[in-house]
Amino acid sequence: MPSPCDSKYAPAGDVGAALMMIDSRLKSIYSGKSGTDPEQQQLTDQFTASLGPEEANDLVDGACTLIYMYVQWLRMAHEDQDTDVIEYVVPGFVASMRLMRKSVRPEVIPTMVGMIVAAATGLSPNLWRKQYGDWTGDEMNSLEATALLLAEHINRLTGDNDFATRIITEALYRSDED
Structure with a gap:
């Protein structure tokens, strides 16, 4: 039963805008500057602030699509190694989220983990989350942090600081061709 x-x-939402935000954060991290670049x-x-309600929802959907795509890439990479993506990704993810005390409220971490597990089992993180009600303001930073941590994890695994951005960009390009 589906x-x-x-x-x-x-x-899918606005994957391009979500990717732009995540890529910008990654570049800030990789530049070696401590903290967030004030101009960025x-x-x-x-x-x-310029987004209306519909555009904001599209951005949230886009971030969830990124999470789904990143987890699917990680799932396939782990399957190639005969390991379980949930077993190997979730503990480090939780540890990282717990260190992000200024951006991530502790009570939101289980929801973000649930989104990763949903994606690892082929479910939409966004639809999985929406079954529990509307998104909360506290979840927005955590949602961005989830996509960011997954992208950074992929980049670390591949040894390429642009890999996570590139796999999404290439997927978007291929979907435009179809």
Whole structure:
């Protein structure tokens, strides 16, 4: 019986804008600067402030699509090694989230882990989350942090600081061709 949370029913959202935000954060991290670049933060704040409700929902859906795609890539990589993505990704993810005390509230961590597990089992993180009600303001930073941590994990695994961005960009390019 198909699940109503199956990824085939999920809206993709604005994957390009979500990827732009994650890539910008990754570049800031890799530049070696401590903290958030104030100019970059101002640009991000201006962008998000310019979004109407529909565009904001599209950005959230886009971030969930990134999470799904990153987890699927990790799942395939772990299957190639005969390991379980949940076993190897979730503990480090939880540890990282717990260290992000200023951005991530502890009570939101189980929801973000649930989204990763949903994606690892082929379910849409967004549809899985929405079955529990509307998104909360506390979840927005955590959602971005989830996508960021997964992208950074992929980049670390591959030894390529642009790999996670590139796999999404290539997937978007291929989908435009189809």
